[in-house]
Amino acid sequence: MTNTAAQNAAGLAEAFAKSAATTDRAGYPAEQVAQLAQAGLFKIHAAPFSVQAESLRALAQACGASTWFAATGAAAVAHAAKANADVLAEIGAGDRFCTIASAPHNTTLTRSSAGIRLDGVWPSVGGLDHAEWVILDGVRDGDQVVSVIAPTSALKASEFLYFGGVRGVKWRKLEATALEIPAHRIGVKLDASARLDPLIGAVLGGAEGVYTLYTTSTKARISGVGGHAVARFTQVQARLAESHADLKVCRALYAELLSNTDAGKADAETQRDQAYIVRTAMSAANRLLSQMGAMGLSETNPVQRQYRDLRVFASAPSFNWDASFAAFGRAELGVEDASRAA
């Protein structure tokens, strides 16, 4: 079933690409969330790593918001599955979308006879319009940090001015005030430390999308100053080649990463390669967007939209350069702890 889900992702991509500009502006439609669910994309956590990554890659080539919903929905189900069967059933077990709130500004947890009472603020949470449930991560419980699952209707969501990526998910500030949470909805914290993450497919797919959109646009583009065909500029041709080469390197490393990860290899070198893919893919995309000049700033420019969505995926904590590269260095040098002495 999960392999079918990956094929379905590729099948949905063309239609999602056509609606990407609209959903970015007006918000992600319920019908597309339902399509993602029907395609099994919220249940891919049990599939091999490569299937998860390839599903996200296919979506990311087309539409950032679709990718975000699939990745977040699947991560939520994966987490609920680890918590307990009741919670998994409550959030719909992947038949419905469940969102995740992380990196709270502050949380206060008070024990009560029925479970806990929670106060906290999560500054940036997406997908709330389509989620009955939210996993509230980063809740401080004494010396520990836990996550809890709560109905979105019990929380206060408010809008804020936002100009970053993946706008279609409608980022909002989420507040919990004296929120009662029964004990069975309390679980371990989501593991957001540096690790192998299928979202790497979204990064590669997002950068590939930038390349495709840039190439299409540049073939037809006339320079604002001088009125020349931009495609005829030698430096434009060379930069395109540089980004193509970057993406080729990414694809080679990515293929090896999928193969290693499916085979159960999750060592420091694989983790390092993952971070290197992200940086190289971003480099490819940055170069192309910069080459567009002031036109690259325009909000209606598809390359700009694809780029800002890519930035969100590339900033996932699991792709943290410092952690990934220092971990490889430690492994090479036989140092076990993460001492920070200069």
Added chain:
Amino acid sequence: MRYFVPRRLGGYEMDWGVQIQIGRTLARYCASTSWIACVVGSHSAYVARMSPQAQDDVWKDSIDVVISTGSVMRNVSVKEAKGGYILNGRWSFSSGVDHASWVLMRASITNDHRQSYFLVPRSEFTIEDDWYVSGMSGTGSKTVGVKDTFVPAYRVISMTQMMAPNPPGASVNDSVVSSASFRLFAGSALLGPIWGGAEAVLNEYRALMAQGAAGQDVNDPQCLLRIAEAAAEIATAGRLAEGLIDRQVQAALSAAKVPKSERISNVFERTYSARLCVNGASRLVNSLDTSLISSDAPIQRYYRDLLGMVQQIGVNWDRNMINGAKAMFDLPTDIPDLNAD
């Protein structure tokens, strides 16, 4: 807006460079404000070089007027008419135009690369609501257009005349900015906002580190190295900008001919200064995780604004570096100042 308004009209008639320092300071807080104050504010220097009659038209009622420019042309045409010209066309990226009383529109009378500035009042141009951008959205750099607009000859000045020493305005204004070769000052006004914009990112990142934002730890040597490297890059960019501006001012004061090699170097340094600012800021922003990237954290805006500013053609890497290198071999370039000996 009074920086270069003639003193005889109540303006400040300042030395070149002061507005750049003001722009730097403002950009640490709001790049769009800085851009309007520094870059758009510098347009008064253009008008102060035009005919006295044109200056009177612009400043007769107020010396606090905003003067925008239209440089990127779309279907622009000029026809000669009795006493002036009939102008048609559209110009993109006219910063501050919502508040502008006048726009200096570029067009070619001879229908070739030789251009002139046409000074057009607010009553004669339309504004298209088309500035929806990822950075510098506050500048409102919209498209302006004119249709069969008559521009009297005294409100037109060729680029050659505008840039040469002793333009028409020098007959009534005393300042060096009004009388020296204007090419000496080319592009440097951009550097104040860009430098300050990079400093805004640096300052905000430092605050995030101090707060212990995700992935940013004051005890982590990697984070410390990152902020040190960025601070060094941005400070170096600033030193380059200051040196460049100082040389520009000294050259204007001395009225000495600036050797071609130095003019080439000025273009390189201006462009490289902007590149260093972006490199420093990018180094910091690229290390932020999703909790900041998908938020309304101020560093987001500072960085987007910085990326927006460096798209200005005056600091465009390819254009300036390639043309500068062409000039090294005495090849013709797209930068007029580099074509002269």
